[in-house]
Amino acid sequence: MSSVAFAPVSARRRRTDKLARASVALLTGVALVPLALILYYLVKQGIGAISLDFFTTDPTGSFLGDPGGIKSAILGTVLMVGLAAAVAVPVGVGVAVWLVEFGRASKLAHAVRYFIDVMTGVPSIVFGLFVYITLVIGGAGGSSFAAWKGSTALALLMLPIVTRSAEVVLLLVPDALREAAYALGAPRWKVVFRVVLPTALPGIVTGVLLAVARAAGETAPLLFTAAAVNATAFNYNDSMNSLPMLIFKNVGQAQDRLVTIAWGAALTLVAMILMLTLLARLIQRRSRLS
Amino acid sequence: MEAGTITPAGERSSALHRSPAARLPDRALKWGLTALSLGVIVLIAYFFIRLIVESEPVFQQVGVVNYLFSADWVPSKELYGALPLLAGTLITSAIALLLGIPVAVATALFITELAPRRIRGPLTVVVDLLAAVPSVVYGLWGFFFLIPKLKPAEQWLADTFSFVPFVGGTVTGPNYFVAGLILAIMILPIASAISREVISTVPPEHKEAALALGATRWETIRMAVLPYARGGIAGGAMLGLGRAIGETIAVTLVIGNAPVIGDSIFQQGYTLAAVIANEFGEAASNELHRAALIGAGLVLFVLTLGVNGVARAFVVRAERGRRPAGMAA
Known part of the structure; x- marks a missing residue:
């Protein structure tokens, strides 16, 4: 039929x-x-x-002899990305809070969103160039190349990532929560700090981790801001080594042992970034929002 | 004031009454955050102005038109024609789009429409992992693996398809094609993620209607899914293009860094981003050279600004079409 x-x-x-x-x-x-x-x-x-020595000795810079390890590069990456995050996270989350809680659909909020979008699209080397123009040429802080200038370039790169991801999560916080807090007589700042931010925290942390993972792998913004040295440095006003810079420098060397160091450093870097990325996903999955 | 309130005067202040001092933190928070947000706008504007000011010497010396359209980039002779760099950026990005976008869309279609439900999640994670690999690692891999392994295949391609424009001739190790291929891999995650997002918003009714009319799975994709998602896919592709244009380190390692316009895609070239990365060391002492490189950065900035603007327009329009209220049919 x-x-x-x-x-x-x-x-x-x-x-x-x-x-x-x-x-x-x-x-x-x-x-x-x-x-x-x-x-x-x-x-x-x-x-x-990879061996224990690889992580605990500095690169020697020796072309024919023992090339050393990558200690200074690991520490440099951690220190520079750490400082960058310390700047970019409060500012980025602050802008996101303003966009969601205060700016909303105002003209200024649209403009800020537009500029954050623009920042997302700016190539990382152009951020490096900007920091070079404003901080390195002028010799700000009494040095030409310095770790804190590298961190500045990385922070510029991280800011839009942090802001966009935080804004998305803050928008997911139900208005009923805010209203309940207001109804109990909480002032606005308390609602932001005690209700909205804690609710959105896992999502914000996910965005921050992804931004950190991204910054840790960037070479271009560090090329002419933090440069690269062999020795371990703890002073933010000096040049500092980093894993991406070390890899980039060693690729060009016609010396197998230096290239091997580059591969070892790349493996270390990718392992670090993958761990951050997976951690970010794990936190995201645990979050009550989204 | 007091007459208008519900609580009688003199009684304990209610929550509706807050002394000016108690309101201070609220005001501070509001204006502090507003200032922060304004700061972002000021920063980007300042950024743009400084790029223009610092690159001005080169535009004054050689002229804007000459800078963009003359083909001689010889810093030692003070010749700054950025055409080979601009061409290299556009050629490698075009190759990246041609190779990367079909694969990205196919991946998105497979994950959202065809794959068994169990493997969708893991497959998404794996594709996204491509975005976690740093640029310099792509460069390292391209330099030591892709260039030597790919050369015989490229030579075969060049010989077999020599009648196609820009394909024949001798193959050099580092070249436009290898750079384009690496860029294709690098833009795959973003293009795929956006396509996936758009495709997953295609209303099930559209697909069900097509299937009910007797369409096969592929016909459903072709006639219901793709037309609906077209705008968003185009936006994803443009965002990928923006990435490809600005990508620096990976390209620097595999393009050969020769400031010429190669005869074919299998020859060496240079890109705007790569020239900045490579020549900055030597340019530090030469003001004109430095200005020329900052000019390259300015061109790069304007290019990505335009491309991302178009991408955003596409994505916004695709999102608007998504809203049920905006749907005509």
């Missing part, structure tokens, strides 16, 4: 369907190839460099 209504799908259409679906699946497979290759080569080339 029912077979009258449905003509079977013609062989040609069925073939097209199969072929198209197979191509889509195949292309998806193609997308996974580079990741597999990169991770495979990272481990294969990098694992040989």
Whole structure:
């Protein structure tokens, strides 16, 4: 009875369907190839460099002798990204709070959103250039290249990421929570600090971790702001080494041992970033919002 | 004042009454945050102005038109024609889009429409992991793996398809194609994520209608999903383009850094971002050279600004179309 209504799908259409679906699946497979290759080569080339000494000694800068480890680069990355986060997180979250709690749909809020969007699109090397122009040429703080200038460039890079992700999460905080707090007589600042921010905290932390992961892998903003040195430095007014800069410097060297160091450093860096990324996802999944 | 309130005068102040001192933190918070937000606008505006001011010497010396359209970039002879750099940026970005966007859209389609439900989550995570690999690691991998491994295949391509414009000739190790390929991999996660987001908002009714009319899965995708998601996919592609234009370190390591316009995509070139990264060391003492590099940064800034503006317009329009109220049919 029912077979009258449905003509079977013609062989040609069925073939097209199969072929198209197979191509889509195949292309998806193609997308996974580079990741597999990169991770495979990272481990294969990098694992040989890794030992306890690798993490506990500074690079020597020696071309023919013992090239040393990557201690100064790891510490430099942690210190510079740490300072950058210490600046970018309060400012970024502050701007997001303003956008959601105060600015809302005002003209100024639209303008701020627009400029944050612009910042998201600015290439990281241009941030480096900006810090070079404003801080390095003028010799701000009595030094030319300095770690805090590198941190400034990284902070500029992190700011829009933190703001956008925080804004999205703050918007998810139900208005009923705010209204309940107001109804109990809480002043606005208390509502922001005791109700809105704690509710949104996991989401904000996720955004911050992703921003930190992004900044930790950036080379371009550090090229002519923090430069690179071999020795471990703790003074923010001096040049500081970093993992991306060390890798970039060593790639160009026609010396296998220095290249091995670069692979080892790359493996370390990717491992650090992957851990941050996975942690961010884990926190996101635990969050009550979203 | 007191006459208008409900609580009789003289009684304990209610929550509705707050002394000026108690309101101070609220005001401080509001104006502090407003100042912070204004600061962001001022910073970006200042940023743009400083780029213009600092690059001015080169525009005065060689002229804006000459800077953009003359093909000789020889800093030692004070020749600053950025055309080879601009061309390199555009060529590598175009290759990245051609290679990367179809794969990104296919990945998004597979994850949202075709894949078994169980593997959707893990597959999303894996594709997103591509975004976690730093630029310099892509460069390292490209330099030591992609360039040597790809060269025979590229030579075969160049020989077989030599009749296609910009393809024939000898293949050099580092070249536009390798740079474009790496960029394609790098823009894949963002383009795929946005396509995924847009495709997942296609109303189920549209798909069900197509299926009910007897369409196959692919016909449903072609006639119901893709037309609906087109704008958003285009926006994702433009955001990817913005990324590709500004990408520095990975490209610097695999493009060869020769300030010429190669005859084919398998020859060396240079990009705006790469020239800044490479020549800044030597330019520190030469004011004109420095201005020329800052000029390259300015061009880069304006390019990404335009591209991202268009991308945003696409995405916003796609999002507006999404709202049920805005739907005509």
